Amino acid sequence: MGLLSNKDVAYLRDLFEKELEKSVRLVFFKSEDPARCQYCEITEQVLSELVGIDSRLTLEVHDFDREKDLVAKYAVEMVPALVLESEEGKDYGIRFYGVPSGHEFGTLIQDIITVSKGTPQLSSETLKKLEKLERPVRISVFVTPTCPYCPRAVLTAHNMAVASDKIVAEMIEANEFWELSERFGVSSVPHIVVNRDPDKFFVGAYPEREFVEEVLRLAEG
Amino acid sequence: MFFEVDVPKRFEIKDRYDIVVIGGGPAGLTAAIYARRAGLSVLVVEKTLEGGYVNFTHLVENYPGFPKIKGEELASRFKEHAESFGAEFVNAEAIKLEVKADKKIVELDNGKKVEAPVVIVATGANPKRLNVPGEKEFFGRGVSYCATCDGYLFSGKDIVIVGGGDSACDEAMFLVNLVNRITMVQLLETLTAAKVLQDRVLSHPKIEVIYNSTVKEIRGKEKVEEVLVENVKTGERKVLKTDGVFIFIGLNPNSKLVEGLVEIDPYGYIVTDENMETSVKGLYAIGDVRRKNLRQIVTAVADGAIAVEHAAKHYF
Numbered sequence: 005m006g007l008l009s010n011k012d013v014a015y016l017r018d019l020f021e022k023e024l025e026k027s028v029r030l031v032f033f034k035s036e037d038p039a040r041c042q043y044c045e046i047t048e049q050v051l052s053e054l055v056g057i058d059s060r061l062t063l064e065v066h067d068f069d070r071e072k073d074l075v076a077k078y079a080v081e082m083v084p085a086l087v088l089e090s091e092e093g094k095d096y097g098i099r100f101y102g103v104p105s106g107h108e109f110g111t112l113i114q115d116i117i118t119v120s121k122g123t124p125q126l127s128s129e130t131l132k133k134l135e136k137l138e139r140p141v142r143i144s145v146f147v148t149p150t151c152p153y154c155p156r157a158v159l160t161a162h163n164m165a166v167a168s169d170k171i172v173a174e175m176i177e178a179n180e181f182w183e184l185s186e187r188f189g190v191s192s193v194p195h196i197v198v199n200r201d202p203d204k205f206f207v208g209a210y211p212e213r214e215f216v217e218e219v220l221r222l223a224e225g
Numbered sequence: 226m227f228f229e230v231d232v233p234k235r236f237e238i239k240d241r242y243d244i245v246v247i248g249g250g251p252a253g254l255t256a257a258i259y260a261r262r263a264g265l266s267v268l269v270v271e272k273t274l275e276g277g278y279v280n281f282t283h284l285v286e287n288y289p290g291f292p293k294i295k296g297e298e299l300a301s302r303f304k305e306h307a308e309s310f311g312a313e314f315v316n317a318e319a320i321k322l323e324v325k326a327d328k329k330i331v332e333l334d335n336g337k338k339v340e341a342p343v344v345i346v347a348t349g350a351n352p353k354r355l356n357v358p359g360e361k362e363f364f365g366r367g368v369s370y371c372a373t374c375d376g377y378l379f380s381g382k383d384i385v386i387v388g389g390g391d392s393a394c395d396e397a398m399f400l401v402n403l404v405n406r407i408t409m410v411q412l413l414e415t416l417t418a419a420k421v422l423q424d425r426v427l428s429h430p431k432i433e434v435i436y437n438s439t440v441k442e443i444r445g446k447e448k449v450e451e452v453l454v455e456n457v458k459t460g461e462r463k464v465l466k467t468d469g470v471f472i473f474i475g476l477n478p479n480s481k482l483v484e485g486l487v488e489i490d491p492y493g494y495i496v497t498d499e500n501m502e503t504s505v506k507g508l509y510a511i512g513d514v515r516r517k518n519l520r521q522i523v524t525a526v527a528d529g530a531i532a533v534e535h536a537a538k539h540y541f
């Protein structure tokens with residue numbers, strides 16, 4: 005039995021058929037040591053089921069402990085980690101740390117479509133604001149798989165990364181990386197941290213404009 | 226572990242619709258369904274997530290046809306239903322409503338303006354804040370208003386729930402499966418939830434209820450560590466160690482948008498007639514934001530149907 009039901013697979017096949025343009029590479033980092041990565045196996049399984057649905061999707065699996073060069077290239081910090089790369093090999097700065105399960109699976113699907121099209125789904129006002137960015141910005145969105153409000157926060161952050169080469173945006177599953185969550189004092193999700201500064205954060209579901217403004221405000225301060 | 230495959234769709238919105246619904250909770254989504262059934266074009270403006278407060282509810286046990294359904298699931302079914310009938314959606318906040326002779330203009334926070342002869346306000350209500358020291362500072366650091374969102378982050382910990390009504394008891398029964406201990410702080414001398422719910426809470430070995438009391442202060446260093454509880458009858462105060470504070474003490478209606486436009490009662494609820502129409506023709510209010518006796522999903526959806534039925538007859 006697969007993790008994805010036949011119905012889900014049929015739905016996704018249809019969706020990808022309609023929406024995908026160019027191919028997308030899922031670059032996945034895992035650890036062979038189950039003690040270091042309880043969820044690596046299940047993540048790999050669901051990703052391989054996913055790429056099996058459409059020939060434009062490919063999965064590349066890397067060993068986090070051994071392939072140091074690649075770990076450095078993608079600046080991956082922990083496992084399981086997932087990076088999405090475009091057909092041209094462009095890394096937009098989209099990161100998933102933890103199993104993209106629950107509602108975040110939908111986020112991953114949406115992200116794949118966005119990378120495949122190569123155009124961020126953001127308003128023109130937002131794009132204008134992002135053009136002005138001078139320094140790099142890192143957005144970390146802490147989520148739980150059961151939080152219905154979280155995907156919009158992750159999607160906005162990931163789309164900002166697609167829109168701007170200066171932005172890296174990561175989804176972090178708070179339960180899986182509880183030590184990190186503890187360090188950032190995460191107790192309500194979505195909890196959004198800017199530039200990994202524990203004092204630069206906001207919590208809750210914001211519409212696009214406010215989300216972008218809050219990130220930019222914290223990044224400047 | 227589950228894998229949700231559904232992805233939020235995006236629409237290019239038009240400048241004009243027959244009906245614009247502000248707020249995509251059960252009330253607004255039902256209005257959209259009825260509008261489509263009446264052959265009218267409809268845009269639902271939702272700032273966070275369609276389904277509204279139902280997304281926050283762990284289990285719904287009083288919506289006919291579903292003896293037990295997860296709030297989230299019911300919410301997404303409402304949304305899918307409206308979507309399948311051709312309702313359009315935009316993820317934005319309505320920040321201004323202007324009423325002209327025969328049209329209304331809704332201004333969105335993304336700068337867009339949408340025009341319609343009929344506007345339906347379905348903005349619901351937000352959880353009330355306690356307004357005590359520490360509440361704002363520790364929001365996201367142990368203070369929460371959403372059990373389904375944040376409950377898992379308190380696994381094995383001790384929490385305090387403020388409130389004793391339906392929501393508080395409902396969410397207590399959800400949280401109790403995750404946390405170590407719950408202390409409920411209730412202002413009145415009894416719980417006010419439905420009888421069956423009260424019984425479940427009161428007979429649970431991991432839940433203790435403190436009556437006639439309220440939380441006066443939330444304290445801690447980096448995050449919540451303790452609360453100051455005061456007995457409102459005796460004035461007696463004590464400090465409770467806790468890892469989190471969940472607050473379910475009622476609602477504040479989101480009626481700001483129509484302040485000065487229509488009649489609003491002293492509590493902030495919009496006053497309508499029995500057709501859900503406000504004092505302004507073609508401007509309706511439905512669901513939790515409206516003055517009424519029972520704020521539930523069933524009554525919210527009923528309001529939506531009544532409003533559109535009336536509007537369709539009178540304005541199109």
Ligand SMILES: Cc1cc2nc3c(=O)[nH]c(=O)nc-3n(C[C@H](O)[C@H](O)[C@H](O)COP(=O)(O)OP(=O)(O)OC[C@H]3O[C@@H](n4cnc5c(N)ncnc54)[C@H](O)[C@@H]3O)c2cc1C
Nearest residue numbers: 248250251252272277278319348349392512513520521522
């Ligand atoms: C913890 C809890 C448990 C509950 N349990 C139950 C239960 O078991 N059974 C039951 O029947 N009822 C229950 N209720 C009550 C029920 O959730 C509400 O009665 C119902 O959701 C009201 O629907 P609504 O559409 O009027 O408003 P809401 O559900 O509040 O939806 C309003 C929507 O409008 C949006 N909005 C607000 N302002 C704007 C704006 N300016 N622009 C754009 N969008 C905006 C909001 O984001 C929100 O999504 C519960 C409530 C709570 C808080």
